[in-house]
Amino acid sequence: MKSTTICALASSVGKGGIGVVRVSGEIAAAIGGKMLGELPQPRQAKYGWFVDKNGVKIDKGIALFFPSPNSFTGEDVLELQGHGGISVMNNLLSAALEFGAVAAEPGEFSKRAFLNGKMDLLQAEAVADIIDANSTQAARSALRSLSGEFSEQANALTKSIIDLRVFVEASIDFADEEIDILQADKVKIKLENICQEIAKILKSAEQGAILREGLNVVIAGKPNAGKSSLLNALTRQSSAIVTDIAGTTRDVLKETIHLNGLPLNIIDTAGLRPSDDVVEKAGIKRAYAEIEQADVVLLVFDASADEADFSLLSERADCKNLLLIKNKIDLTKEPATRQIIDGKVQFSISAKSADGLELLSAELAKIAGFDGSTQGVILARKRHIIALKNTLEAMKSAQAQWENGAVELAAQDLRDGGQSMGSITGEFSADDLLGEIFSSFCIGK
Secondary structure (H helix, E strand, O other): OOOOOEEEEOOOOOOEEEEEEEEEOOOHHHHHHHHHOOOOOOOOOEEEEEEOOOOOEEEEEEEEEEOOOOOOOOOOEEEEEEEEOHHHHHHHHHHHHHOOOEEOOOOHHHHHHHHOOOOOHHHHHHHHHHHHOOOHHHHHHHHHHHOOHHHHHHHHHHHHHHHHHHHHHHHHHOOOOOOHHHOHHHHHHHHHHHHHHHHHHHHHHHHHHHHHHOEEEEEEEOOOOOHHHHHHHHHOOOOOOOOOOOOOOOOOEEEEEEEOOEEEEEEEOOOOOOOOOHHHHHHHHHHHHHHHHOOEEEEEEEOOOOOOOHHHOOOOOOHHHEEEEEEOHHHHOOOOEEEEEOOEEEEEOEOOOOEOHHHHHHHHHHHOOOOOOOOOOOOOOHHHHHHHHHHHHHHHHHHHHHHOOOHHHHHHHHHHHHHHHHHHHOOOOOHHHHHHHHOOOOOOO
Protein backbone atom coordinates (compact mmCIF):
# COMPACT_ATOMS: atom_id res chain seq x y z
CA MET A 1 0.00 0.00 0.00
CA LYS A 2 1.42 3.36 -1.05
CA SER A 3 1.72 6.09 1.55
CA THR A 4 -0.18 9.30 0.99
CA THR A 5 1.70 12.25 -0.47
CA ILE A 6 1.02 15.40 1.54
CA CYS A 7 1.39 19.10 0.81
CA ALA A 8 1.11 22.32 2.81
CA LEU A 9 2.22 25.90 2.99
CA ALA A 10 5.52 25.83 4.88
CA SER A 11 5.87 29.61 5.26
CA SER A 12 3.71 32.06 7.19
CA VAL A 13 0.21 32.74 5.94
CA GLY A 14 -0.18 36.22 4.46
CA LYS A 15 1.71 38.53 2.14
CA GLY A 16 5.48 38.22 1.89
CA GLY A 17 8.37 38.39 -0.53
CA ILE A 18 8.65 34.59 -0.67
CA GLY A 19 6.24 31.78 0.11
CA VAL A 20 7.07 28.07 0.29
CA VAL A 21 4.90 25.06 -0.51
CA ARG A 22 6.22 21.69 0.68
CA VAL A 23 5.26 18.30 -0.80
CA SER A 24 6.34 14.97 0.74
CA GLY A 25 5.64 11.41 -0.31
CA GLU A 26 5.99 8.81 -3.06
CA ILE A 27 4.55 10.93 -5.87
CA ALA A 28 6.34 14.16 -4.90
CA ALA A 29 8.80 13.63 -7.77
CA ALA A 30 5.96 13.07 -10.25
CA ILE A 31 4.18 16.21 -9.04
CA GLY A 32 7.41 18.18 -9.46
CA GLY A 33 7.86 16.92 -13.00
CA LYS A 34 4.32 17.92 -13.97
CA MET A 35 4.40 21.35 -12.32
CA LEU A 36 7.89 22.25 -13.60
CA GLY A 37 8.17 20.37 -16.88
CA GLU A 38 11.12 18.44 -15.47
CA LEU A 39 12.29 17.49 -12.00
CA PRO A 40 15.22 19.47 -10.58
CA GLN A 41 18.47 17.64 -9.91
CA PRO A 42 18.65 16.49 -6.27
CA ARG A 43 19.47 19.35 -3.90
CA GLN A 44 20.00 21.77 -6.81
CA ALA A 45 17.81 24.85 -7.24
CA LYS A 46 15.84 25.10 -10.48
CA TYR A 47 14.39 28.43 -11.58
CA GLY A 48 11.34 28.30 -13.81
CA TRP A 49 7.59 28.43 -14.24
CA PHE A 50 5.10 26.54 -12.08
CA VAL A 51 1.99 25.37 -13.97
CA ASP A 52 -1.31 23.77 -13.01
CA LYS A 53 -3.02 20.67 -14.42
CA ASN A 54 -4.15 22.60 -17.50
CA GLY A 55 -0.69 23.97 -18.21
CA VAL A 56 -1.63 27.46 -17.05
CA LYS A 57 1.28 29.36 -15.53
CA ILE A 58 0.85 30.06 -11.81
CA ASP A 59 4.11 31.74 -10.84
CA LYS A 60 7.83 31.79 -11.55
CA GLY A 61 10.20 30.77 -8.80
CA ILE A 62 12.69 28.22 -7.44
CA ALA A 63 12.12 24.50 -6.94
CA LEU A 64 14.19 22.11 -4.83
CA PHE A 65 13.98 18.31 -4.75
CA PHE A 66 15.30 16.12 -1.91
CA PRO A 67 15.07 12.40 -2.73
CA SER A 68 14.45 9.80 -0.03
CA PRO A 69 15.99 9.13 2.43
CA ASN A 70 18.04 12.34 2.51
CA SER A 71 15.25 14.77 3.33
CA PHE A 72 13.52 16.24 6.36
CA THR A 73 10.79 13.58 6.37
CA GLY A 74 12.90 10.73 5.01
CA GLU A 75 10.58 10.65 1.97
CA ASP A 76 10.87 12.35 -1.43
CA VAL A 77 10.36 16.05 -0.71
CA LEU A 78 9.63 18.85 -3.18
CA GLU A 79 9.75 22.51 -2.17
CA LEU A 80 8.32 25.26 -4.35
CA GLN A 81 9.45 28.80 -3.54
CA GLY A 82 7.29 31.45 -5.17
CA HIS A 83 6.12 34.98 -4.53
CA GLY A 84 4.50 35.12 -1.12
CA GLY A 85 1.03 36.30 -2.05
CA ILE A 86 -2.04 34.55 -0.65
CA SER A 87 -3.51 33.91 -4.11
CA VAL A 88 -0.24 32.56 -5.53
CA MET A 89 0.30 30.18 -2.61
CA ASN A 90 -3.29 28.94 -2.78
CA ASN A 91 -2.90 28.28 -6.52
CA LEU A 92 0.33 26.32 -5.95
CA LEU A 93 -1.37 24.25 -3.25
CA SER A 94 -4.39 23.65 -5.48
CA ALA A 95 -2.12 22.45 -8.29
CA ALA A 96 -0.31 20.00 -5.98
CA LEU A 97 -3.69 18.69 -4.83
CA GLU A 98 -4.87 18.32 -8.44
CA PHE A 99 -1.79 16.22 -9.21
CA GLY A 100 -2.59 13.76 -6.41
CA ALA A 101 -1.35 15.16 -3.10
CA VAL A 102 -3.57 15.64 -0.06
CA ALA A 103 -3.55 18.46 2.50
CA ALA A 104 -1.18 17.79 5.40
CA GLU A 105 -2.43 17.61 8.97
CA PRO A 106 -0.79 19.79 11.67
CA GLY A 107 2.71 18.50 12.38
CA GLU A 108 2.46 15.73 9.78
CA PHE A 109 5.85 16.48 8.19
CA SER A 110 7.58 16.27 11.58
CA LYS A 111 5.58 13.17 12.47
CA ARG A 112 6.78 11.44 9.31
CA ALA A 113 10.35 12.49 10.11
CA PHE A 114 9.94 10.80 13.51
CA LEU A 115 8.31 7.66 12.12
CA ASN A 116 11.00 7.36 9.44
CA GLY A 117 13.79 7.62 12.00
CA LYS A 118 15.06 11.05 10.97
CA MET A 119 14.67 12.36 14.51
CA ASP A 120 13.38 11.17 17.86
CA LEU A 121 10.33 12.53 19.65
CA LEU A 122 12.32 15.06 21.67
CA GLN A 123 13.89 16.49 18.52
CA ALA A 124 10.52 16.63 16.76
CA GLU A 125 9.05 18.59 19.68
CA ALA A 126 12.08 20.89 19.60
CA VAL A 127 11.14 21.89 16.04
CA ALA A 128 7.82 23.25 17.30
CA ASP A 129 9.50 24.81 20.34
CA ILE A 130 11.96 26.73 18.16
CA ILE A 131 9.05 28.12 16.15
CA ASP A 132 7.11 29.05 19.29
CA ALA A 133 10.11 30.38 21.27
CA ASN A 134 9.35 33.86 22.61
CA SER A 135 12.86 34.67 23.81
CA THR A 136 16.46 34.14 22.71
CA GLN A 137 17.09 31.90 25.71
CA ALA A 138 14.11 29.69 24.87
CA ALA A 139 15.22 29.40 21.24
CA ARG A 140 18.76 28.40 22.29
CA SER A 141 17.45 25.77 24.70
CA ALA A 142 15.15 24.34 22.01
CA LEU A 143 18.07 24.25 19.59
CA ARG A 144 20.04 22.14 22.06
CA SER A 145 17.17 19.65 22.17
CA LEU A 146 17.02 19.64 18.37
CA SER A 147 20.75 18.89 18.22
CA GLY A 148 20.12 15.82 20.39
CA GLU A 149 21.55 16.97 23.73
CA PHE A 150 18.42 16.10 25.75
CA SER A 151 18.00 12.87 23.76
CA GLU A 152 21.53 11.74 24.61
CA GLN A 153 20.89 12.28 28.31
CA ALA A 154 17.55 10.44 28.17
CA ASN A 155 18.95 7.55 26.11
CA ALA A 156 21.94 7.15 28.44
CA LEU A 157 19.63 6.94 31.45
CA THR A 158 17.31 4.49 29.69
CA LYS A 159 20.29 2.27 28.86
CA SER A 160 21.54 2.39 32.46
CA ILE A 161 18.11 1.36 33.74
CA ILE A 162 17.78 -1.46 31.21
CA ASP A 163 21.29 -2.75 31.95
CA LEU A 164 20.55 -2.77 35.67
CA ARG A 165 17.25 -4.52 35.06
CA VAL A 166 19.12 -7.25 33.14
CA PHE A 167 21.47 -7.65 36.12
CA VAL A 168 18.60 -7.90 38.58
CA GLU A 169 16.60 -10.36 36.47
CA ALA A 170 19.72 -12.48 36.05
CA SER A 171 19.94 -12.74 39.83
CA ILE A 172 16.41 -14.18 39.78
CA ASP A 173 17.18 -16.72 37.03
CA PHE A 174 20.46 -17.78 38.61
CA ALA A 175 19.60 -17.41 42.28
CA ASP A 176 21.71 -20.43 43.26
CA GLU A 177 24.84 -19.18 41.51
CA GLU A 178 27.26 -16.51 42.64
CA ILE A 179 27.50 -13.63 40.19
CA ASP A 180 29.96 -11.01 41.42
CA ILE A 181 28.48 -8.17 39.38
CA LEU A 182 25.12 -8.67 41.05
CA GLN A 183 26.37 -8.07 44.53
CA ALA A 184 23.85 -6.11 46.55
CA ASP A 185 26.13 -3.17 47.18
CA LYS A 186 26.87 -2.70 43.49
CA VAL A 187 23.18 -2.70 42.59
CA LYS A 188 22.47 -0.28 45.41
CA ILE A 189 25.20 2.11 44.17
CA LYS A 190 23.95 1.90 40.57
CA LEU A 191 20.40 2.72 41.69
CA GLU A 192 21.61 5.69 43.73
CA ASN A 193 23.63 7.03 40.77
CA ILE A 194 20.61 6.72 38.48
CA CYS A 195 18.41 8.57 40.97
CA GLN A 196 20.95 11.38 41.25
CA GLU A 197 21.20 11.72 37.47
CA ILE A 198 17.40 11.80 37.07
CA ALA A 199 17.13 14.47 39.78
CA LYS A 200 19.76 16.55 37.97
CA ILE A 201 17.97 16.33 34.63
CA LEU A 202 14.60 16.96 36.31
CA LYS A 203 15.86 20.21 37.83
CA SER A 204 17.05 21.39 34.43
CA ALA A 205 13.76 20.29 32.82
CA GLU A 206 11.65 22.16 35.39
CA GLN A 207 13.58 25.35 34.71
CA GLY A 208 13.23 24.71 30.99
CA ALA A 209 9.46 24.31 31.38
CA ILE A 210 9.32 27.74 33.03
CA LEU A 211 11.46 29.13 30.20
CA ARG A 212 9.04 27.64 27.66
CA GLU A 213 5.71 28.40 29.34
CA GLY A 214 6.55 31.26 31.68
CA LEU A 215 6.01 31.73 35.42
CA ASN A 216 2.38 32.51 36.22
CA VAL A 217 2.34 35.41 38.69
CA VAL A 218 -1.09 36.41 40.03
CA ILE A 219 -1.65 39.80 41.64
CA ALA A 220 -4.39 39.60 44.28
CA GLY A 221 -5.75 41.78 47.07
CA LYS A 222 -8.54 44.10 48.13
CA PRO A 223 -9.94 46.75 45.78
CA ASN A 224 -7.81 49.89 45.44
CA ALA A 225 -4.70 48.26 46.93
CA GLY A 226 -2.73 49.16 43.81
CA LYS A 227 -2.87 45.83 41.97
CA SER A 228 -3.39 47.39 38.55
CA SER A 229 -0.65 49.93 39.25
CA LEU A 230 1.69 47.06 40.07
CA LEU A 231 0.78 45.34 36.79
CA ASN A 232 1.52 48.54 34.88
CA ALA A 233 4.79 49.02 36.75
CA LEU A 234 5.97 45.47 36.05
CA THR A 235 4.98 45.60 32.37
CA ARG A 236 6.11 49.23 32.02
CA GLN A 237 2.98 50.12 30.10
CA SER A 238 -0.58 51.21 30.85
CA SER A 239 -2.09 47.76 30.49
CA ALA A 240 -4.71 48.27 33.21
CA ILE A 241 -6.98 51.20 33.97
CA VAL A 242 -5.95 52.89 37.21
CA THR A 243 -8.38 55.12 39.14
CA ASP A 244 -9.14 56.02 42.74
CA ILE A 245 -12.48 54.23 42.40
CA ALA A 246 -12.45 50.83 44.12
CA GLY A 247 -13.38 47.85 41.96
CA THR A 248 -12.21 49.25 38.62
CA THR A 249 -10.83 45.85 37.56
CA ARG A 250 -13.74 43.49 36.89
CA ASP A 251 -12.02 40.77 34.88
CA VAL A 252 -8.69 38.96 34.62
CA LEU A 253 -6.01 40.88 32.72
CA LYS A 254 -2.89 39.05 31.53
CA GLU A 255 0.38 40.43 30.21
CA THR A 256 3.65 38.64 29.45
CA ILE A 257 7.01 40.26 30.11
CA HIS A 258 10.62 39.06 30.04
CA LEU A 259 12.81 39.42 33.08
CA ASN A 260 16.40 38.88 31.93
CA GLY A 261 15.10 36.23 29.54
CA LEU A 262 12.59 34.71 31.99
CA PRO A 263 8.98 34.87 30.71
CA LEU A 264 6.59 36.14 33.38
CA ASN A 265 2.86 35.88 32.83
CA ILE A 266 1.57 38.71 35.04
CA ILE A 267 -2.12 38.31 35.87
CA ASP A 268 -4.12 41.15 37.42
CA THR A 269 -7.38 40.16 39.09
CA ALA A 270 -10.52 41.78 40.44
CA GLY A 271 -10.38 43.16 43.98
CA LEU A 272 -11.38 40.56 46.57
CA ARG A 273 -14.31 41.64 48.72
CA PRO A 274 -17.95 40.71 49.39
CA SER A 275 -20.13 42.06 46.60
CA ASP A 276 -23.73 41.90 45.36
CA ASP A 277 -22.79 43.21 41.93
CA VAL A 278 -23.27 40.38 39.39
CA VAL A 279 -20.37 41.47 37.17
CA GLU A 280 -17.99 42.05 40.07
CA LYS A 281 -18.88 38.67 41.61
CA ALA A 282 -18.05 36.96 38.32
CA GLY A 283 -14.69 38.76 38.25
CA ILE A 284 -13.93 37.71 41.84
CA LYS A 285 -14.77 34.10 40.98
CA ARG A 286 -12.29 34.23 38.11
CA ALA A 287 -9.72 35.80 40.42
CA TYR A 288 -9.90 32.85 42.80
CA ALA A 289 -9.56 30.42 39.88
CA GLU A 290 -6.34 32.16 38.82
CA ILE A 291 -4.99 32.21 42.40
CA GLU A 292 -5.48 28.46 42.72
CA GLN A 293 -3.50 27.83 39.52
CA ALA A 294 -0.74 30.38 40.15
CA ASP A 295 2.96 29.63 40.45
CA VAL A 296 3.37 32.77 42.57
CA VAL A 297 0.75 34.92 44.32
CA LEU A 298 1.47 38.57 45.08
CA LEU A 299 -0.90 39.55 47.89
CA VAL A 300 -1.03 43.33 47.67
CA PHE A 301 -2.16 45.53 50.57
CA ASP A 302 -2.11 49.25 51.28
CA ALA A 303 0.87 50.49 53.31
CA SER A 304 -1.59 52.33 55.59
CA ALA A 305 -2.92 48.94 56.73
CA ASP A 306 -1.15 47.09 59.50
CA GLU A 307 -0.81 43.80 57.66
CA ALA A 308 -2.02 41.66 54.77
CA ASP A 309 -5.44 40.02 55.02
CA PHE A 310 -4.83 36.29 54.50
CA SER A 311 -8.57 35.58 54.73
CA LEU A 312 -8.84 36.89 51.16
CA LEU A 313 -7.08 33.82 49.78
CA SER A 314 -8.91 30.71 48.68
CA GLU A 315 -8.54 27.67 50.92
CA ARG A 316 -7.50 25.73 47.80
CA ALA A 317 -4.71 28.15 46.94
CA ASP A 318 -1.17 26.77 47.08
CA CYS A 319 0.55 29.51 49.07
CA LYS A 320 4.05 28.01 49.13
CA ASN A 321 5.12 30.86 46.83
CA LEU A 322 3.13 33.68 48.45
CA LEU A 323 4.75 37.09 48.50
CA LEU A 324 3.30 39.93 50.58
CA ILE A 325 3.38 43.28 48.78
CA LYS A 326 3.08 46.34 51.01
CA ASN A 327 2.26 48.98 48.39
CA LYS A 328 2.08 52.81 48.36
CA ILE A 329 5.14 53.45 50.53
CA ASP A 330 5.47 56.74 48.62
CA LEU A 331 2.59 57.96 50.80
CA THR A 332 3.90 56.62 54.10
CA LYS A 333 7.52 57.67 53.34
CA GLU A 334 8.86 54.18 54.11
CA PRO A 335 11.98 52.76 52.48
CA ALA A 336 11.78 49.94 49.96
CA THR A 337 12.67 46.71 51.77
CA ARG A 338 12.54 42.93 51.72
CA GLN A 339 11.66 41.42 55.10
CA ILE A 340 10.57 38.12 56.59
CA ILE A 341 7.33 38.64 58.53
CA ASP A 342 6.01 35.61 60.43
CA GLY A 343 7.78 33.31 58.00
CA LYS A 344 6.47 35.10 54.91
CA VAL A 345 8.51 37.23 52.53
CA GLN A 346 7.21 40.80 52.44
CA PHE A 347 8.23 43.63 50.12
CA SER A 348 7.61 47.28 50.83
CA ILE A 349 7.25 48.96 47.45
CA SER A 350 5.68 51.79 45.54
CA ALA A 351 4.10 50.75 42.26
CA LYS A 352 3.71 54.43 41.44
CA SER A 353 7.41 55.35 41.78
CA ALA A 354 8.77 51.82 41.06
CA ASP A 355 10.70 51.80 44.37
CA GLY A 356 11.33 48.20 45.42
CA LEU A 357 10.48 46.62 42.07
CA GLU A 358 14.06 45.48 41.53
CA LEU A 359 13.92 43.57 44.82
CA LEU A 360 10.63 41.95 43.78
CA SER A 361 11.95 41.05 40.33
CA ALA A 362 15.01 39.39 41.83
CA GLU A 363 12.76 37.34 44.13
CA LEU A 364 10.62 36.14 41.22
CA ALA A 365 13.74 35.03 39.34
CA LYS A 366 14.94 33.22 42.48
CA ILE A 367 11.62 31.40 42.88
CA ALA A 368 11.81 30.26 39.26
CA GLY A 369 15.30 28.92 39.89
CA PHE A 370 16.39 31.10 36.99
CA ASP A 371 19.98 32.32 36.85
CA GLY A 372 19.81 34.21 33.54
CA SER A 373 21.86 31.57 31.75
CA THR A 374 20.51 28.79 29.55
CA GLN A 375 23.63 26.65 29.84
CA GLY A 376 22.46 23.11 30.50
CA VAL A 377 18.78 24.07 30.50
CA ILE A 378 16.53 21.88 28.34
CA LEU A 379 13.29 23.29 27.00
CA ALA A 380 11.08 20.62 28.54
CA ARG A 381 7.36 20.04 28.29
CA LYS A 382 4.99 18.87 31.00
CA ARG A 383 5.01 15.31 29.66
CA HIS A 384 8.81 15.20 29.98
CA ILE A 385 8.64 16.31 33.61
CA ILE A 386 5.88 13.80 34.39
CA ALA A 387 7.94 11.01 32.78
CA LEU A 388 11.06 12.00 34.72
CA LYS A 389 9.12 12.11 38.00
CA ASN A 390 7.55 8.71 37.27
CA THR A 391 10.98 7.29 36.50
CA LEU A 392 12.46 8.71 39.69
CA GLU A 393 9.57 7.29 41.72
CA ALA A 394 10.08 3.87 40.14
CA MET A 395 13.81 3.95 40.88
CA LYS A 396 13.23 4.88 44.52
CA SER A 397 10.71 2.06 44.79
CA ALA A 398 13.26 -0.31 43.24
CA GLN A 399 15.76 0.80 45.89
CA ALA A 400 13.31 -0.03 48.68
CA GLN A 401 12.35 -3.40 47.13
CA TRP A 402 16.00 -4.36 46.67
CA GLU A 403 16.80 -3.45 50.27
CA ASN A 404 13.89 -5.64 51.42
CA GLY A 405 15.01 -8.57 49.28
CA ALA A 406 12.00 -8.37 46.95
CA VAL A 407 14.10 -8.86 43.82
CA GLU A 408 11.14 -9.60 41.51
CA LEU A 409 9.40 -6.38 42.53
CA ALA A 410 12.62 -4.42 42.07
CA ALA A 411 12.90 -5.82 38.54
CA GLN A 412 9.33 -4.73 37.80
CA ASP A 413 10.08 -1.21 39.07
CA LEU A 414 13.12 -1.08 36.80
CA ARG A 415 10.95 -2.18 33.87
CA ASP A 416 8.39 0.54 34.62
CA GLY A 417 11.12 3.15 35.03
CA GLY A 418 12.72 2.17 31.74
CA GLN A 419 9.43 2.52 29.89
CA SER A 420 8.73 5.93 31.47
CA MET A 421 12.18 7.13 30.46
CA GLY A 422 11.84 5.67 26.97
CA SER A 423 8.56 7.50 26.44
CA ILE A 424 10.46 10.81 26.45
CA THR A 425 12.33 10.08 23.22
CA GLY A 426 9.52 8.00 21.73
CA GLU A 427 11.14 4.60 22.20
CA PHE A 428 7.94 3.54 23.95
CA SER A 429 5.05 5.65 22.62
CA ALA A 430 1.37 5.00 22.19
CA ASP A 431 -0.35 6.20 19.02
CA ASP A 432 -2.68 8.48 20.99
CA LEU A 433 0.35 10.21 22.56
CA LEU A 434 1.85 10.85 19.12
CA GLY A 435 -1.47 12.24 17.90
CA GLU A 436 -1.68 14.59 20.86
CA ILE A 437 1.90 15.83 20.44
CA PHE A 438 1.89 16.47 16.70
CA SER A 439 -1.60 18.00 16.62
CA SER A 440 -0.16 21.00 18.49
CA PHE A 441 2.29 21.73 15.63
CA CYS A 442 1.59 24.27 12.93
CA ILE A 443 0.55 23.02 9.48
CA GLY A 444 3.60 22.83 7.21
CA LYS A 445 5.77 21.40 9.97
